[in-house]
Amino acid sequence: MHALKPFIEAQCQELCGYTLTTAVLEVPPDPTLGDFANKAAFALAKQRRMAPPKIAAELAEQLRAAAPEWLADVSATGPYINLRLSDAWLMEQLQAETWAGTEPAPDSVAWLLEYVSANPTGPLHIGHARWAAVGDSLARLLTYAGERVQREFYVNDAGMQVANLRRSVDAVRAGKPVPEDGYHGDYVKELAQQTADPVGLMLAEQRETLHGAGVEFDVWFSELDLHRSGAVEKGLERLRQGAFTFEHEGALWFRSTAYGDDKDRVLRKSDGSLTYFAADIAYHLNKLERGFGRLVNLWGADHHGYIKRVDAAVAALSQSLGRPYAPGETLHVLLGQLVNLFRNGEPVRMSKRTGDMVSMQEVMDEIGVDALRYLLIRKHPNTHMDFDLAKAVEQSPDNPVYYVQYAYARLSSILRKASVGAIHELPLQLPQPLHPSERAVILKALQWRDVVAESAALLEPQRICTFLEELAVLLHVFYHDCRVIDEADAPRTAFRLALVQKWQGLFRTGLELLGVSAPEQM
RNA sequence: GCGCCCGUAGCUCAGCUGGAUAGAGCGUUGGCCUCCGGAGCCAAAGGUCGGUGGUUCGAAUCCACUCGGGCGCGCCA
Secondary structure (H helix, E strand, O other): OHHHHHHHHHHHHHHHHHOOOOOOOEEEOOOHHEEEEOOOOHHHHHHHHOOHHHHHHHHHHHHHHOOOOOOEEEEEEOEEEEEEEEEHHHHHHHHHHHOOOOOOOOOOOOOEEEEEOOOOOOOOOOHHHHHHHHHHHHHHHHHHHHEEEEEEEOOOOOOOOHHHHHHHHHHHHHHOOOOOOOOOOOOHHHHHHOOOOOHHHHHHHHHHHHHHOOOOOEEEHHHOOOHHHHHHHHHHHHHHOOEEEEOOOOEEEEEEHHOOOOOOEEEEEOOOOOOOOHHHHHHHHHHHHHOOEEEEEEHHHHHHHHHHHHHHHHHHHHHHHHHOOOOOOEEEEEEEEEEEEEEOOOOOOOOOOOOOEEEHHHHHHHOOHHHHHHHHHOOOOOOEEEEEEHHHHHOOOOOHHHHHHHHHHHHHHHHHHHHHOOOOOOOOOOOOOOOHHHHHHHHHOOHHHHHHHHHHHHOHHHHHHHHHHHHHHHHHHHHOOOOOOOOOHHHHHHHHHHHHHHHHHHHHHHHHOOOOOOOOOO
């Protein structure tokens, strides 16, 4: 299935004989004006040296004369050309739509999504849950849109932080106080009661939590492996050979300012030890060497100062490897703002379990996976977010996840009642003119491909939520206005049951991309 | 001091990369169950899109400055 807007725009251009590269289609403010509005007259005003309303009138006339089968009505309202699609054509499109994802093109670039990548030094918190939900949903969305995607978790199992955790746990095991700069949460005591390595235990716990949230990774990439395999040294060597480095005061530096960074960065300190950045360079070199062309990293907003240097490294490494590099594209860092937890408007900070922050596991246990994922994905990751646990757990329309799921449950309920489960595919034959509420759902549903294309291109899965909520509103209105099962009108019943089947499939598909369940009943 | 992010209805947020009278939910007020699920629907009220300039035929959207909130500026990770 193709997206609706590009098709209509291309048709208008062809039938009216103009060319534009920008998108000109939009939805009119009042549905009685039309299904779509073409604002090409604005763009054409300069080159034709005519007033937009005059151009719009002419183009509308041309379209009317051409009378394509997809167009039921066209009218110029001021500078806008308002288009109404024909019911028959809409039904044709809907009939052909299966909501199936797109197969990747054989020569398409491979994407590597890296997200969460928490230090294995403590339980995951609500912030990690946000990157987990968004990253996982983004991976599903891109895959659905026909991209080849790998999901990866970078394990910071080398360096100071994990050593610090081990020291803290060892102290407790020896009955000594935890060092001042060590880890002090209650979980440290729990780790101390077990004999295994605390880092391994912590990692396993994080994995378990993510698994419980439906978040899976293809690869858990160990930083320690980078060091042990000599990959870090290899990365530095590559930069040195490309003359991207210099020595200064006994340290080895990366000339990142040559690629837009604010200052040059140390790779090997004067005491001979490596910086964290050196390992990160090796990691990104490894990503490129594995053939990935699009690197997407989800980071907490507190890491934004780190973007420029890593991007500089990716630019230098790409150049060294003879690979293409596009700013903001080869490496795309998605920043996620931290989440503030509330309960009934009161800030929540303390936790009995960790003595520090409420863990992701605790939140999930309290409000459930569906609400957690949906509410976290729903907002643009780079906006500050107030998350109220009391509202999240509430099963009310205040909680959009239930509103959307309820729409699906209602559709399922109708099909149950009509017992059409056994019928494979009902014909979508139009028995009479469409009811406005019925038509509104159909029109919205057919914009699915446009929404998927836009969210994938912008890496913004929250648009799927917005779409599903808008679709749910229209669905509830339809449900209210139009009775589906009517013994006195068999043809219309069959038609509407077929519609309900189609829509149910769309809700299921949309919720699947979010990793949220689609309940048959609630 | 420098840099990044966010300011849209009382609250939580959308706003289709610059277009028509700025939208939704909650909350408030008032309606709708002889009917496939009322966890729903309809209506009313609620806004100088933080502010000031600028670009443009046209700005919530782009630019500059400014105010408020968050965060970052190590040979830390």
